[in-house]
Amino acid sequence: MPPDGAGAAPVLELSGVRAAYGRIEVLHGVDLAVGAGQVFALLGPNGAGKSTTLKVISGQLPITGGQVCLTGRVVNGAVPERLAQAGVCTIPEGRGIFPSLTVRENLQMMTFSGRPRSMIEEQAYARFPRLRERRRQVAGTMSGGEQQMLAMARALTTDPALLLLDELSMGLAPLIVDELYEIVGQIAREGISILVIEQFAATVLAVADVAGIMLQGRVVQVGTPDEMQTALSGAYLGGGG
Amino acid sequence: MDTEIGGRTFDDDADAAATSAGEEASPRMAEFERQVAALRLRGQSGSFETRLLYLGIALLGLGLLMVGVAWFRASDTTVQHEQIDYLISGGIGGIGVTLIGAAIYLRISITRYLRLWLVRLLYEQRAQTDRTIDALERIEAVLRERPS
Numbered sequence: 001m002p003p004d005g006a007g008a009a010p011v012l013e014l015s016g017v018r019a020a021y022g023r024i025e026v027l028h029g030v031d032l033a034v035g036a037g038q039v040f041a042l043l044g045p046n047g048a049g050k051s052t053t054l055k056v057i058s059g060q061l062p063i064t065g066g067q068v069c070l071t072g073r074v075v076n077g078a079v080p081e082r083l084a085q086a087g088v089c090t091i092p093e094g095r096g097i098f099p100s101l102t103v104r105e106n107l108q109m110m111t112f113s114g115r116p117r118s119m120i121e122e123q124a125y126a127r128f129p130r131l132r133e134r135r136r137q138v139a140g141t142m143s144g145g146e147q148q149m150l151a152m153a154r155a156l157t158t159d160p161a162l163l164l165l166d167e168l169s170m171g172l173a174p175l176i177v178d179e180l181y182e183i184v185g186q187i188a189r190e191g192i193s194i195l196v197i198e199q200f201a202a203t204v205l206a207v208a209d210v211a212g213i214m215l216q217g218r219v220v221q222v223g224t225p226d227e228m229q230t231a232l233s234g235a236y237l238g239g240g241g
Numbered sequence: 242m243d244t245e246i247g248g249r250t251f252d253d254d255a256d257a258a259a260t261s262a263g264e265e266a267s268p269r270m271a272e273f274e275r276q277v278a279a280l281r282l283r284g285q286s287g288s289f290e291t292r293l294l295y296l297g298i299a300l301l302g303l304g305l306l307m308v309g310v311a312w313f314r315a316s317d318t319t320v321q322h323e324q325i326d327y328l329i330s331g332g333i334g335g336i337g338v339t340l341i342g343a344a345i346y347l348r349i350s351i352t353r354y355l356r357l358w359l360v361r362l363l364y365e366q367r368a369q370t371d372r373t374i375d376a377l378e379r380i381e382a383v384l385r386e387r388p389s
């Protein structure tokens with residue numbers, strides 16, 4: 001059940017958000033809300049504007065209209081560094097890791113946050129035991145799933161309040177994706193709000209509290225995972241929305 | 242703060258219960274709210290860096306203007322001590338201001354360029370690693386197929 005405190009402002013809320021690359025508008029008024037400890041799955045085909053939505057939330061792309069709110073406060077125009085410091089953490093499409101460093105070195109880079117090295121490592125290995133076995137391996141030579149785990153482990157050392165995940169399942173075997181999403185569910189139960197982006201419904205809907213469908217720069221439908229599951233086939237065929 | 246994170250890592254179920262039971266926000270959520278409230282928002286004028294860049298350009302122009310004005314003033318008079326005054330205040334002062342402006346301008350543009358360059362390098366390196374891994378995987382696959 002989504003532990004969305006009644007009356008409390010959502011952790012993240014977009015209303016009528018517009019954004020453009022140069023003069024080409026890509027987001028034409030995006031609305032969505034993620035409550036505390038909720039997993040929101042945003043689904044949509046190639047080029048719908050999903051990654052752009054994340055860029056807007058993390059402050060990397062200025063918006064041209066509408067509002068981005070965090071815990072009820074309008075944060076339009078906040079700089080990415082400050083948002084990250086506050087606890088808005090993005091795991092970008094692909095992997096946000098250093099492929100030529102070892103697992104351990106990748107984790108050690110996170111000591112810039114002021115936390116001791118041993119603690120960061122222990123925290124990461126406790127959640128992802130597989131990383132402990134691989135700690136001396138060069139990150140770029142690990143399997144895609146393991147790299148994604150490393151990316152998540154790194155992100156979690158920043159103590160995020162809002163986690164933004166872009167296409168976690170990209171290029172991974174279904175079994176690994178299941179495993180990763182199980183961890184995502186676990187993270188959400190610890191009170192971290194999560195916005196997940198995926199092209200296909202796949203496994204996300206199993207852990208999501210709410211799901212939305214994005215088409216051509218707009219969130220055209222929001223509902224329970226079950227509702228979206230049925231709506232999805234129609235949307236991709238051009239019938240829904 | 243730190244110990245709390247450690248606690249969350251190892252003690253999922255207790256925390257899950259707390260979250261779903263509680264209307265009372267988790268400590269992290271409360272802190273997030275505080276941090277968000279303290280966020281400074283960017284004005285219309287762009288980043289601090291862009292403003293510095295403009296300041297550099299402005300100082301550069303101002304310095305050159307000072308030199309120019311001093312030159313005209315100095316050539317207008319034949320009184321030598323006035324010429325020396327103009328030389329010092331306009332000429333040397335102007336050159337100083339120009340140098341400071343140029344330094345700021347260079348500092349910012351080089352930073353920007355290097356930043357772009359670094360990102361580009363990282364990107365290239367990543368692509369290269371991907372290619373290497375691809376090649377290795379293909380070689381491995383071939384070797385596996387071959388009965389030994």
Ligand SMILES: Nc1ncnc2c1ncn2[C@@H]1O[C@H](COP(=O)(O)OP(=O)(O)OP(=O)(O)O)[C@@H](O)[C@H]1O
Pocket residue numbers: 021026044045046047048049050051052053093199
């Ligand atoms: N840096 C950019 N400059 C110009 N246009 C861009 C840029 N990035 C994305 N776009 C365009 O914006 C639109 C939305 O892109 P976006 O990356 O948000 O899609 P997406 O939903 O994440 O798709 P995918 O599932 O392929 O990742 C696309 O038409 C894309 O071509």
Ligand SMILES: [Mg+2]
Pocket residue numbers: 050051052093166
């Ligand atoms: Mg994308």
